[in-house]
Amino acid sequence: MSGPSDRRFDLNFGEEAAMPSQDNIWRPSFLSPTGPLTVGDSVMKNDMTAAVVARNLLTPKDNRLLSKRSDELAVKDSLALSVQCAGSVSNMAQRLFARTRQVESLAAEVMSLKQEIRGLKHENKQLHRLAHDYATNMKRKLDQMKETDGQVLLDHQRFVGLFQRHLLPSSSGAVPRNEAPNDQPLMPPPSRVLSSTEAPNDPPPVPSLSGALPTAETSPKQPL
Numbered sequence: 001m002s003g004p005s006d007r008r009f010d011l012n013f014g015e016e017a018a019m020p021s022q023d024n025i026w027r028p029s030f031l032s033p034t035g036p037l038t039v040g041d042s043v044m045k046n047d048m049t050a051a052v053v054a055r056n057l058l059t060p061k062d063n064r065l066l067s068k069r070s071d072e073l074a075v076k077d078s079l080a081l082s083v084q085c086a087g088s089v090s091n092m093a094q095r096l097f098a099r100t101r102q103v104e105s106l107a108a109e110v111m112s113l114k115q116e117i118r119g120l121k122h123e124n125k126q127l128h129r130l131a132h133d134y135a136t137n138m139k140r141k142l143d144q145m146k147e148t149d150g151q152v153l154l155d156h157q158r159f160v161g162l163f164q165r166h167l168l169p170s171s172s173g174a175v176p177r178n179e180a181p182n183d184q185p186l187m188p189p190p191s192r193v194l195s196s197t198e199a200p201n202d203p204p205p206v207p208s209l210s211g212a213l214p215t216a217e218t219s220p221k222q223p224l
Contacts (some may be wrong), residue, residue: 030056032052
């Protein structure tokens with residue numbers, strides 16, 4: 001008889017498989033010493049119920065095949081199946097633990113992202129408020145600048161009007177700065193103007209320096 005490692009379970013149902021007749025349908029009966037099992041019985045809480053369910057999980061053909069095994073082979077198969085089942089259960093538990101840690105990590109990441117989104121929303125609100133305040137202040141300043149420009153323009157026009165009325169002479173009685181009246185000469189008489197190259201007719205006498213300054217010969221000797 002082949003070992004448990006050589007068993008292969010084929011779960012694919014062929015289309016050519018004939019449908020069993022109503023007489024060949026297997027109907028397991030879970031009978032316990034106290035009577036048949038009901039929906040109120042629990043396999044996890046009652047060992048007797050678990051034994052009854054386990055004993056009736058095999059079909060009649062499987063019972064005949066397994067009954068032909070020797071005791072030693074039955075023990076070996078049971079040990080092998082127990083180890084394989086324990087390994088499979090342990091692997092499934094590790095997978096579930098890994099999935100649990102992954103789910104916890106993802107949940108922590110989601111919470112962190114939620115907090116970050118909450119902070120970004122708060123920052124967005126602050127930026128929106130600052131932008132609104134800035135736009136309001138700029139509009140107010142622009143309005144003030146427009147009013148100031150209008151006031152400056154009015155003052156300029158008023159100043160130009162005052163300047164034209166009071167400071168500038170009228171065209172009828174004004175005398176230009178570079179023009180003189182007809183009765184006054186622009187330049188002095190030529191007789192009074194001397195050229196830079198001409199000298200006066202009678203220059204003043206220049207005193208002689210010979211009698212003014214003593215020479216070395218005529219000057220008295222000073223005692224040493």
